Amino acid sequence: QKEVEQDPGPLSVPEGAIVSLNCTYSNSAFQYFMWYRQYSRKGPELLMYTYSSGNKEDGRFTAQVDKSSKYISLFIRDSQPSDSATYLCAMSAGTGGFKTIFGAGTRLFVKA
Amino acid sequence: NAGVMQNPRHLVRRRGQEARLRCSPMKGHSHVYWYRQLPEEGLKFMVYLQKENIIDESGMPKERFSAEFPKEGPSILRIQQVVRGDSAAYFCASSPNGQGTGELFFGEGSRLTVL
Numbered sequence: 001q002k003e004v005e006q007d008p009g010p011l012s013v014p015e016g017a018i019v020s021l022n023c024t025y026s027n028s029a030f031q032y033f034m035w036y037r038q039y040s041r042k043g044p045e046l047l048m049y050t051y052s053s054g055n056k057e058d059g060r061f062t063a064q065v066d067k068s069s070k071y072i073s074l075f076i077r078d079s080q081p082s083d084s085a086t087y088l089c090a091m092s093a094g095t096g097g098f099k100t101i102f103g104a105g106t107r108l109f110v111k112a
Numbered sequence: 113n114a115g116v117m118q119n120p121r122h123l124v125r126r127r128g129q130e131a132r133l134r135c136s137p138m139k140g141h142s143h144v145y146w147y148r149q150l151p152e153e154g155l156k157f158m159v160y161l162q163k164e165n166i167i168d169e170s171g172m173p174k175e176r177f178s179a180e181f182p183k184e185g186p187s188i189l190r191i192q193q194v195v196r197g198d199s200a201a202y203f204c205a206s207s208p209n210g211q212g213t214g215e216l217f218f219g220e221g222s223r224l225t226v227l
Contacts, residue, residue, distance in 0.1 A: 008152065034215070043116075043203055043218035044155070088154055098168045100145070100216060104154040 003027050006089055006103030015112050019076040023089035023103045026070065030091040030101075033065045035074045038086045038105065047087070048074060079110045114139050117186075118204050118219035126227050131191040131198070133222045137206030144187040145216060146179060149201045161187060194226045 006023045013019055021035075032051055036044035048063040050056045050072075056063045062075040072091075076083055089103040117136040125131050137144050142163050147155040157171040161181035172179065176194075181187040191198055201223045205216035 004154075006154070036218075043220045044216075045218065046215060049215060090155075098160045099157045099171070101157065102147075102155040104152075 001026055003101050004089060004091060004103040007106055008104050010107040010109060012109040012111065013079055015079060015081060015110055017079050017110070019074075019079050019083070019108060019110075021074040021076075021087050021089075021106050021108070023072050024070055025072075025091055025101075027091070027093070027101075028067075028070070029093040031094045032092040033063070033072050034090040034092075034100070035061075035063055036088045036090055036102075038088060040085075044088055079108075081110050081112045084108055084110050116204055116206050116217055116219035118202075118222050120222060121220060122223050122225070124225045124227060125194050127195055128193050131194050131224055133189040133191075133202050133204075133224070134186040135189070135204030135206075135219060136186040137204075138208075138217050141206035141208050141217070143207045143209065144181050145205045145207070146187075146189050147203045147205065149203060149221070151200075155203060158189070191224070194224070196226045199224055199226045 004025045035048040037047045038044040050063050050065050053065045053067045060077045064073040086105040086107050088105040090100050092100045116138055119134050144161045146158040149155050159172050159179045160168040164183050176192045178190045201221045203218050203221045205218045
């Protein structure tokens with residue numbers, strides 16, 4: 001079993017739709033939860049960052065963490081064609097756990 | 113440009129040759145991470161280095177791969193006697209601290225093709 005599971009998609013939605021991206025994980029030591037966005041042929045860039053359980057909102061993006069279920073989500077409201085990219089969830093145990101573990105990434109296509 | 117700089121962006125090698133990938137972290141960052149990304153797959157951790165020290169190399173293949181981050185100059189990921197399975201995108205990331213909180217700043221990657 002992988003430490004982090006993420007549906008690779010692809011996921012295709014019309015412009016303006018609400019997008020839901022999800023990851024599950026098995027390691028209860030994870031404390032920090034991130035979403036990275038990666039455009040084709042580019043490096044990943046940090047999109048959202050959350051510590052422990054709860055919600056975090058930034059503009060059209062909302063990240064949710066449910067540590068009891070070992071489940072994290074990223075919601076994108078009013079999706080735009082410019083949101084078309086691969087979204088990677090990532091997790092880290094923090095101090096003492098130096099590795100950040102990434103999911104396989106979900107490819108998202110937003111159609112105009 | 114104060115971002116993470118990787119070079120070369122593209123590298124073609126024949127089987128058995130050596131590949132050297134370089135990474136200059138963001139200004140003020142002294143922690144460097146190398147990840148490998150295969151087509152349609154996520155990022156796989158390889159190694160974490162601080163200046164002159166390897167902190168965690170648990171993701172590095174035991175043979176042919178090595179990494180260093182000297183006191184002066186960029187971090188280097190070295191792959192000896194490359195094989196076709198080494199073809200991938202290699203990403204370097206840096207962070208301002210080593211607390212493992214996951215905030216990483218990535219370069220654009222070096223894409224290695226082994227013929």
